[in-house]
Amino acid sequence: MTARPVSGVHLTGWGAYAPSLVLTNADLEKMVDTSDEWIVSRTGIRERHIAGPNETTASMAAVAGLRAIATAGLQPDDIDLILVGTLTPDYPMPSTAALVKGAIGNKRAAAMDLAAACSGFVFGYATAHAYVASGMAKHVLVIGAETLSRCTDFTDRGTCILFGDGAGAAVLSASDEPGGTLGIEMTTEPSGAYFIWLPAGGASRPTGEASIAAGEHYMKMKGTETFKMAVRTLGSTATKSLAKAGIGLADLDLVIPHQANLRIIEGLAKSLDFPMEKVFVNVGSYGNTSAASVPLALSEAVAAGRVKKGDRLLLVAFGAGLTSGAITLEWTADPAAAARAAGIGPADVSVMPGYLEPVNPFPPALEWVRAGAASPTTTP
Numbered sequence: 156m157t158a159r160p161v162s163g164v165h166l167t168g169w170g171a172y173a174p175s176l177v178l179t180n181a182d183l184e185k186m187v188d189t190s191d192e193w194i195v196s197r198t199g200i201r202e203r204h205i206a207g208p209n210e211t212t213a214s215m216a217a218v219a220g221l222r223a224i225a226t227a228g229l230q231p232d233d234i235d236l237i238l239v240g241t242l243t244p245d246y247p248m249p250s251t252a253a254l255v256k257g258a259i260g261n262k263r264a265a266a267m268d269l270a271a272a273c274s275g276f277v278f279g280y281a282t283a284h285a286y287v288a289s290g291m292a293k294h295v296l297v298i299g300a301e302t303l304s305r306c307t308d309f310t311d312r313g314t315c316i317l318f319g320d321g322a323g324a325a326v327l328s329a330s331d332e333p334g335g336t337l338g339i340e341m342t343t344e345p346s347g348a349y350f351i352w353l354p355a356g357g358a359s360r361p362t363g364e365a366s367i368a369a370g371e372h373y374m375k376m377k378g379t380e381t382f383k384m385a386v387r388t389l390g391s392t393a394t395k396s397l398a399k400a401g402i403g404l405a406d407l408d409l410v411i412p413h414q415a416n417l418r419i420i421e422g423l424a425k426s427l428d429f430p431m432e433k434v435f436v437n438v439g440s441y442g443n444t445s446a447a448s449v450p451l452a453l454s455e456a457v458a459a460g461r462v463k464k465g466d467r468l469l470l471v472a473f474g475a476g477l478t479s480g481a482i483t484l485e486w487t488a489d490p491a492a493a494a495r496a497a498g499i500g501p502a503d504v505s506v507m508p509g510y511l512e513p514v515n516p517f518p519p520a521l522e523w524v525r526a527g528a529a530s531p532t533t534t535p
């Protein structure tokens with residue numbers, strides 16, 4: 156890595172991956188006391204993707220990462236640094252980023268994970284920006300990837316309706332061209348640290364029989380408190396990022412917010428007096444995929460023709476911590492470059508031999524539920 160500061164940091168590549176297994180609201184109606192009507196009216200979510208038995212955060216991240224590298228017109232070895240934002244790493248160690256490096260065949264990058272929950276991609280973008288701007292890296296691969304289905308309590312209707320699995324990625328590159336990143340804002344508010352948390356599995360409460368019996372290996376959430384803080388924080392983070400960029404809301408062409416809940420997104424737009432027509436929403440098809448949500452939405456927005464050269468975008472997220480981050484940027488890439496990633500899929504990712512043994516009990520459990528079982532833990 157060199158250390159010559161550069162004037163511009165541009166998003167040159169983007170890509171995403173979602174597993175093929177889809178969990179619908181109708182499936183959830185068979186698992187917990189809920190209804191499609193309740194879920195859609197309170198969250199806007201209709202379905203979410205669930206990792207298959209041979210998929211993990213690293214394997215999904217690697218596919219999204221390869222797609223972003225191809226879109227940027229680069230080879231895996233052009234990447235100097237790999238950052239993976241995730242709250243569901245394959246293991247506490249090694250990092251998921253290290254596994255991704257191996258899976259995409261990169262021989263030279265430094266690789267590390269970043270723990271900022273649903274703000275993981277935006278915080279990763281900010282970190283990548285700093286590396287590129289300082290000259291320490293020329294091309295950084297930033298990934299947000301999650302396998303939330305493996306820490307979701309599918310007997311808790313307050314959380315299981317919300318979350319899904321997937322991955323999204325971007326490449327940030329040095330360039331002296333105008334545009335690229337314009338303004339970055341990041342905040343962390345620990346007074347809300349236990350609004351969304353996963354109690355067991357860390358140094359404070361290592362997983363054991365007692366923690367498993369208490370269900371502490373599953374995500375816990377104070378939904379209403381999180382909701383209110385989310386709307387407030389998203390608005391202030393977005394506004395500060397725009398101020399740092401030196402532009403106003405009226406200058407924005409598209410806002411790509413964290414896809415947690417349609418009502419939170421609408422609340423954000425209302426609080427900013429910003430038109431929903433300029434806000435990209437895909438929460439209905441994916442649910443909340445945490446760190447994967449913003450880059451997944453970004454890739455879909457580009458594919459849907461919602462982004463063109465010269466557009467000003469705002470990426471804004473919030474998550475456990477409570478973290479929040481916003482990036483204002485001027486888009487300089489050719490949206491059609493995504494075609495370079497056509498055909499790249501799971502078969503192009505080389506995982507360690509024997510690594511991806513089927514580990515996920517959920518797909519058979521889902522099949523049981525569809526076959527009439529009372530819950531994912533009982534057979535029909």
Ligand SMILES: CC(C)(COP(=O)(O)OP(=O)(O)OC[C@H]1O[C@@H](n2cnc3c(N)ncnc32)[C@H](O)[C@@H]1OP(=O)(O)O)[C@@H](O)C(=O)NCCC(=O)NCCS
Pocket residue numbers: 188189190193194197198273312313316351376377378379381382385415416419443473474475
């Ligand atoms: C979780 C969330 C959808 C709940 O919506 P809400 O409008 O706040 O609903 P409440 O929690 O007030 O619950 C209202 C009622 O619906 C019930 N309810 C909760 N989940 C339900 C479900 N899946 N189906 C049917 N009823 C449900 C509650 O038990 C409550 O019933 P009660 O009035 O008899 O006690 C909402 O709070 C939310 O989205 N919060 C933010 C979550 C989030 O984004 N987390 C991730 C941050 S990155």
